[in-house]
Every structure is written in C-alpha cells, then in structure tokens.
Amino acid sequence: MNSRNKTPNFFIREIPLVVLLVFWVIYAGIEIIRDRFDLLTSIIPAGLFIIAYVLARLTSKEGKGGG
Amino acid sequence: MDTFLALEIIALALTGLLIWHSASTRGAAFTWIFFLGGAFLGLVRENVVAKIAALNLYSYNPATFHLWVGAAPLILMVFWSYTIYLALTFSEVIAGGDLISGKRRVWAILLSMIFMASYACLNEAFAGIYPMVLWKFKPALTIWGGTPAMVLWGYAGMALIFLLALLLVYKLRIRTVYRVMIFCASVIVMIPLHLLWIAIFRLATSAIG
Numbered sequence: 001m002n003s004r005n006k007t008p009n010f011f012i013r014e015i016p017l018v019v020l021l022v023f024w025v026i027y028a029g030i031e032i033i034r035d036r037f038d039l040l041t042s043i044i045p046a047g048l049f050i051i052a053y054v055l056a057r058l059t060s061k062e063g064k065g066g067g
Numbered sequence: 068m069d070t071f072l073a074l075e076i077i078a079l080a081l082t083g084l085l086i087w088h089s090a091s092t093r094g095a096a097f098t099w100i101f102f103l104g105g106a107f108l109g110l111v112r113e114n115v116v117a118k119i120a121a122l123n124l125y126s127y128n129p130a131t132f133h134l135w136v137g138a139a140p141l142i143l144m145v146f147w148s149y150t151i152y153l154a155l156t157f158s159e160v161i162a163g164g165d166l167i168s169g170k171r172r173v174w175a176i177l178l179s180m181i182f183m184a185s186y187a188c189l190n191e192a193f194a195g196i197y198p199m200v201l202w203k204f205k206p207a208l209t210i211w212g213g214t215p216a217m218v219l220w221g222y223a224g225m226a227l228i229f230l231l232a233l234l235l236v237y238k239l240r241i242r243t244v245y246r247v248m249i250f251c252a253s254v255i256v257m258i259p260l261h262l263l264w265i266a267i268f269r270l271a272t273s274a275i276g
Binding site for chain 1: 070074077078081084085087088091092149152153156157160161163182184185186188189190191192193195196210
C-alpha cells in the first residue's frame with residue numbers, strides 16, 4: 001500500500017520547504033528583533049535539515065516525487 | 068494587529084498549504100487521517116496537560132494567545148500536525164523513503180524524530196520570548212532560554228508515537244471514515260504513552276538537578 005497517488009508540479013511539491021522557510025525566517029527574525037537570537041538554536045538545527053532536503057532534491061535520480 | 072495574532076493566523080494559513088500538499092501528493096484518506104487526528108491529538112493533549120495539575124508540566128500563557136479551545140490555544144489544533152508533517156516529508160525526501168509503503172521506514176521515522184528535536188530548538192527559543200508557556204517545574208537540564216531539555220525529547224517522542232499509530236491505522240483495510248475515527252480515538256492511548264515518554268526523561272535526568 002502506497003500513500004502517494006499523484007506526481008505534483010514543482011510548486012505543490014515544494015510547499016513543505018516554503019512553509020518551513022517561512023517559519024524559520026519569522027522565528028529567527030523576531031528573535032533577532034527581540035535580541036534573543038542564538039545561532040545554535042535559531043539557525044543551525046532547522047538549517048541543516050533545509051540544506052539536507054535541498055541536496056536530496058538536487059541529487060534525486062527521480063527528479064520528481066511525492067513528499 | 069497584534070504581532071502574535073498575526074503569527075497565529077499565518078500558522079493556520081501555512082497549515083492549509085500543507086493540507087493541500089498532502090491531499091495532492093498522498094491522497095485524501097491519508098490527509099483526513101493525518102490532519103484530523105493531529106487536530107484531535109493537539110486539542111485533547113494540551114487541555115489534559117494544562118488542566119491536570121498532578122502532571123506538573125506547564126500551562127499556556129493567557130496573555131500571549133488570543134484564540135482558545137478550552138485550556139489549549141487554537142493553534143495547537145494544527146501545531147502537531149504541521150510539525151510532524153514537515154518532519155515526515157523532509158525525512159522521506161532526505162532518506163529516500165516512504166513511511167506507508169515501507170521503503171526505508173525506520174530511517175524516515177528516526178529522521179523525523181531528529182527533525183522534531185531540531186524544530187523544538189527553533190520553536191522553543193521563539194516561545195521563550197513571549198513567553199508562550201508557563202512551566203510548573205524547575206527542570207534538571209535546560210537549553211537556551213531556560214527551556215527544559217525535556218522538550219526536545221518530547222517533540223521527538225511525539226513524532227515516534229504519532230507516526231507509528233498513523234501507520235497502524237492507515238494500514239487497516241476499512242473505510243476511510245472509520246480509520247479517521249479510530250485514529251482520533253487512539254489519542255487516548257497516544258497521550259498517556261507520550262506522558263510516559265516524558266516521565267522517563269524527567270526521571271533519568273532528575274539526579275542531575
């Protein structure tokens with residue numbers, strides 16, 4: 001049983017990346033404004049996942065995909 | 068408009084985008100089960116945690132949140148859904164796996180747990196500014212801003228419990244509406260399991276404090 005039923009276009013496929021980037025920028029931005037910014041918690045952990053995701057997409061043999 | 072109210076509305080709108088993504092890529096059945104179950108889990112769990120004093124965990128700051136369902140902010144209706152959905156999607160892409168079909172499932176779940184802990188760092192540092200949460204205990208281990216280290220463990224555990232329950236229910240060969248109902252009902256198992264998961268960490272780190 002596979003949960004995936006369609007191959008979406010680029011814009012739909014990358015919605016999760018856009019959503020995480022928006023949260024990431026808003027959270028880190030407000031932390032900077034409120035002078036509560038910390039590189040180790042605000043940027044690095046989620047940032048590493050974003051980098052790994054983009055690299056996985058770029059190196060994917062399928063080129064397309066569900067999630 | 069108050070900044071935090073704007074953030075609550077943005078979070079609801081972004082969750083709408085994720086629901087669209089899920090429906091487009093994973094199908095209606097998965098989407099109904101995942102997001103309705105997540106909403107039910109969020110509202111029930113956070114009301115339980117906020118209202119049962121014996122748990123001695125936390126409550127939500129009434130001065131911060133604007134929209135409520137009982138003792139839980141409305142945003143919790145989507146919070147666990149969107150964080151776990153992001154965790155699962157990112158992890159499946161990075162691992163080249165698929166939770167439902169079974170391809171590299173263990174890696175997808177493990178990466179989801181790590182993603183959740185990573186997201187907890189970002190979210191809890193942000194939460195500490197307002198503050199969103201009023202802690203009822205003095206934690207043995209803290210991360211930046213005084214947030215209990217237990218939170219990272221808790222986020223990871225929620226992903227593990229939610230995804231395993233989702234997998235079990237999704238695989239049932241019954242109509243979608245029954246799977247949705249069973250998954251929503253399964254929060255009465257998921258919540259105690261998650262509280263136990265947290266208690267294990269608190270017990271293990273209590274000696275440090």
